[in-house]
Amino acid sequence: MLNERIKPIVMPKWGLSMSEGKVTGWLKEPGSPISIGDELLEVETDKITNVVEAGESGILRRVLGEPGNIYPVKTLIAVVADPDVPEDDIDAFIASYAAPSGDEDEEDEDAAPRYLFTETAVGTIRYARRGEGAARVLLIHGFGGDLDNWLFNIDALAENATVYALDLPGHGQSTKSLPEASLKGLAAATRAFMEAVSIDKAHLVGHSMGGAVAMTLALEAPDSVASLSLICPAGLGQEINGNYIDGFVSAASRRELKPVVENLFADPGLVSRQMIDDLLKYKRLDGVNDTLRALASAMFDDGTQQDVLAGSIKDTDIPRLVVWGELDRVIPVAHASALDSAARVEVIPNAGHMVQMEASGKVNALLKEQIGRKA
């Protein structure tokens, strides 16, 4: 009974491939009061480093995960409890806490989120689906990205919605070819995906090029869009970092790609060897670079965005949220004010173009609010 007042903090699982994480440091001292959303500790995986936020409130009674040590996902690394819970009860809770075992891993494989595939009018699309809520949310990644760009967001949003994230054609593990390599082509593919998985209407969350895809879809099929959340989106102004786009398409080696990808983050230290390796593995697949090159020349030729949709979006009555990383080096943060006062605009300090990864807690809170609003 008392156990309900003792809350475990465990090693999180970010994305399908994460099996363990390293505690790099605690941001709260044992004994500190904790509120929901407080930054508790930093965890490093082979892909990226991120902050673990409190999902519970209380006192940080025990810190078990030692900095520098690696723990399997779901390992108990701290305990939060109310101040009046006796020490003995906390010790008993820790002693009886079931560590993840081999058996549980097998169970996990059934319960764990996994990648799904569906056949659409434009070919095979890979996607992920989380949560059971009535509201539908669709996450659309940017140029050269994939659904794992949402690894810090998808589970948080799924607490009260059914969340889908897809790989656009030419990206991730979806079909590598796109009949019409343009914004319209990507919007048509996204609609084909929504049809294939029977989504009539969704809250669209688009990052970068995915933001322009979401806006295009909203203009073409306003009835299927409950709201627009645009994260450092393309489509709100002409400027874009042409060197980034060209560099990303032409880079063939780790040495060439790493400095390009560092443009995506305010903290270039987040770009790990594994992140670059994964991007190279994707870029090497036959057809990928042709599609990226075609998309780049249709949409971002010569460092200029060809499709500016701000004016048309203003004429719709779809609720919209614009979130930008203040230090974005790909699309200028000045575009954040391109929409009228009907849009809520939030500029997040100390974050770059991948603001949904670098400031996932803040972005998740904004997105949840936007999705929770009555459309």
Add this chain to the structure above:
Amino acid sequence: MSRKISMKQAINEALDLEMSRDPTVILMGEDIVGGTGAPGEKDAWGGVLGVTKGLYGKHGDRLMDTPLSESAYIGAAIGAATCGLRPVAELMFIDFMGVCFDQIFNQAAKFRYMFGGKAETPVVIRGMVGAGFRAAAQHSQMLTPIFTHVPGLKVVCPSNAYDAKGLLIQSIRDNDPVIFCEHKALYGFEMDVPRESYAIPFGEANVLRDGDDVTLVSYGLTVHRAMAAAEILAQEKIEAEVIDLRTLSPIDRDTIIDSVERTGRLVVIDEAHPRCNIATDISAHVCQHAFGALKAGVQMVTAPHTPVPFSPVLEDLYIPSAEAIAAAARRTMGITAADQTVAA
């Protein structure tokens, strides 16, 4: 989409995909079909270890079983390459190169140069390399340095299934002669490999592990020994960076120099004989171009200067071990065996 397959399957898949994509790709070699016409079996062997199994059924006469005459069929493959085909010739064991070496180093490697850049020779010669297979002195050698010595040849030696597939596809698409060295002890080694085609560019080493204390450089089977050594060293709070060369000609010297400039210490591991091998080449290059960065003498861990023994006990000793690599790394750190004993 990816799934786990062995290096042997990855090589088979690369051949299959390229044969499907490009009708000029043909396969030649001893027993690569194997047993055609034998009762009940059209595709009995698919090569001495079954690497090309199943391809005859799909691609038919674009696979050719050849007579046991390496000089004839390697020469035929090279000639066909100059005339517009993209042959992949299997030398079975790389050790058999002696029979056909003129065709490789004096003909294929020279054509582009001697014909003023007008001739291209897009041939791939696959062959098994390396010890550990109990195949004795004439079927177990790591002869990579003999090929890297020759200008005009590209030399590839993957350490895993993902690289094997992407590097073989690149080899077939490349317009120069490529010697593709497959370590037979790695054939069964499985990892995640995409189903799709992909090409890994030549001349880019792979960094398998980050570390700031010492750089371990290798290729082929001994990459795995270097990784095991890095685990041993990590227990001793020594963080090793591990670099897999993947291709030996061209060779990615920049990645090595970058790493050594950070760590100041270098151990090169080579399964080839110790004189004039890949390890001596890299060691000399680093000493010439990054001497100022070195905090200790470069260490080399190689096979001994002997034929590969047939005695299993001796053969196991012959291949550089993880412990020997770890010991070499400790030497660069100034840690002696005596320090180790005291610590224990």
